[in-house]
Amino acid sequence: MKSTVTLFLIIYSLHAQSQLQKLFDREVKYQHFNGVVLVESQDGSIFQYNSGKADAESLIEFNTSFDIGSITKQFTAAGILHLVKAGKFKLHDQINPLLGKYASDRWQKVTVHQLLTHTSGVPSLYQTEQGMDLFFPEVDSIKLDVLIGKFKGEKLLFSPGEEFNYSNSGYILLAAIIEQMSGKTYESYMHGMFKSYGLNQTSFMPNENATRPFYGYRKDQLKNAPIYHHSWYLGAGGIYSTVSDLAKWIDVINSEGFLTKELREKFLRSHTNKGYGYGWVHSDGIISHDGGSAGFMSKLSFKPQSSEKVVILTNRSFEDIRKFGKSSEYIADLTDKCWAHLNGEEIEVLPEIVALNTPENLRFVEGISLESIDTALLIRMKGHYPSRVVGNTALEGKDTLENKMIAIANDMRKNKYWSLAKYCDGEMKLVMYSGMMSIGMRMMKKQTGGADEFIPYFVNEHHGLIRMKGPDGILDLIVYFDGEGRIQGIFEHGFYEKDKEIAMLVYPIGNKLYYLDGMPYGEPSATLKITGQGLSVYQLNRVIEFMPQAN
Incomplete structure (x- = not known):
């Protein structure tokens, strides 16, 4: 009986690997994927995959390291918890006494726990929707006091502890606390932690094994992405790692040798109604976090008290800031397919490309x-793009989301922006009530020669698309929704001249x-x-x- 079970597990494991192999082989065939994958199942079998270029000359190998973006946040959180374990401070201590010269009158009531859980109200760098002007990092380094000075004087978005709002700035302040309370630089402190856990291929800033980032996916699209100096991301990003080290990291944090039982439990559980913990997101029994920076995308996910894990690292992304999120969605979709397969579900793969039976033009x-x-x-x-031919046919109103998009399009056509405000979040309500949206829409309509048709043609829980048609051309609008289904922003999605x-x-x-x-x-x-x-x-x-x- 035992041999029969063993044979079944071997056959199942081989089937699993062949399905995942097909998934990623097809992604590579279509020139979508360039990176490294590790998937470990409950029985301990591991699927590994690597493909593509690390730079202009060398190929990506399994031990190639990538910028992991915001996955850095969980390492920063772990660094903070080590200082808590050492008795340097407590999680619910206020941050100003810990920050020393970096303290601000704005942060008198903010605690360490609130920085860790994005509930501090400190507005985030690099995120315009949170009240900050958009600016990009630079290739030259920046001093920590100058970086903190970019948001030190900004008002809190809400009273500390009252809401959740993802904040890179909060994790920059955590890095400053690490430096102040450890007496070491963030880089030195983190490298000591990496070494203590055997993460020998993990570093802050690129190491000798690091890949370089690229914008674009197909060969005819590729261009070098800028490598911003990682002092701009201190605590919030900038760590480089490999799939092997990240898989080892998951094993470390699930082990009894990591922190104390109490702190380990705090580290791995959700602390907000958004499912966010200390550098982790909790959803459907899976703990994960993604990361992204110019030309890099990553996602790390696992099931607690299990050997199951999925790690995907790539050095490709879109350059256009309006499409950057689609790069993250792509890696999230691949991750979801890996989990679906681990759960025994069939996964959809790209169709096989066959020999072209040349048709007449x-x-x-x-x-x-x-x-x-x-x-x-x-x-x-x-x-317009051939991929948007469906945009000429309106939604039919089959469900609540479709009806919402139809109503939004009708209000736009009638210039009823006050009416639109009921679908918006706080900031977008202000845009509607202030008349700013009316001015912007007047300019967009002018591009089309006076749009006389507003066609809502697509919607999901994240965004919807509306086509404006006029005598001089077509303008597509993208409407972004937050987690509560409120409009967060409306942007031009592409203008197309008729000819x-x-x-x-x-x-x-x-x-x-x-x-x-x-x-x-x-x-x-x-x-x-x-x-x-x-x-x-x-x-x-x-x-x-x-x-x-x-x-």
Whole structure:
């Protein structure tokens, strides 16, 4: 009986690895993925994957290190807890006495615990939606007092402890507390902690094994991303690590040798109604955190009291700040698929690219054309991305979200911005009531020659899309929602002139069946089918038909 169970586990493990292999092989085939993956199952079997370029010459290896962005925060939190264990201060102590020369009158009631849990109200650097002007770090270093000075005089967003608002600044202050209370630099202190736990490939700032970052995904898109000096991220980012070290780190923090039982429990549990703890996010029994910086994306996740873990590190991201979040969503989606597979679920992979059965060049109404190039097709369209053809058909109002988007579009068409305010969060309410949105929309409508159509064509819990159509062109708007479904912002998503032609790659995946790969563009993907009656586009759970163009 025992041998039968063992054989079953071996077969299951091989099946699991082959499924994950197919998932990432296809992502690489489509030039989406460039990085390293580690997935460990409950039985201890480990799937490892690495692919792509570390820089212009060398390949990524399994021990290549990556900038892990905000995953740094959990290391900073652990550093703080080690000082608590040493009796230097308590978690609910106020921070000003600990900060010394870095203290501010604004922070008199802020505690260490509130910095750790993003409940301090300290506005965040690099996040415009939290009341700070947008600025980017620089390649040159910055002194800690100058960095803290950039937000030291800002008002708190709320009374400490009353709300949750993610704050990079809070973790910069935690790094300052580490320096003040340990008598060491943040870098020296953290390196001592890394060494004590055997994390020999983890460092603050790049090490000799580090990859460089790139913007873009396909080879024809790639460009070097800037490497900002990591003193700008002190405590909030800037740590480099490998998948092996991060997997070891998960084992360390789940072991009895990490801190004390009480502090270990505090470190690993949620402390807010948003599921956020001390550098961790809790959701559906999984503890995780993601990270991102220019050209880097990462995600670390595990199940407590289990050997199951998923670690993904990449050195690719979008350059456009409006699409940067899509890079994070991509890594989150891959992570979710790995967890789904660990749970025994079937996972969706990209379709296999087959040999191109070269069709004649075809033209369809609405300015769509298909032409063969090498082993793929180019789909061309005038006026907007081919991936947005669905944008010409409005949502039908099938659920609450769709009805909300329809109402928002109607209010925009009627210039009823006061009415729109009821869908907004606090800051966006102010934008609506102040008339700022009215001014901005007037300018956007002008681009189209006076938009006379507002078509809400897509919505999910994170964002919705609305198409403005006028005689001079098409303008797509993206509407972002917060966790409560309130509008956080409305931005231009792309303007398209009627005579401007945009092309995208389409891959053959079957008999007269093609796949429009939107991911490298930050766009939704679609399946195309050529029939005797024309072209069918399957996208966003809808089918759009296009007739052949008459000769």
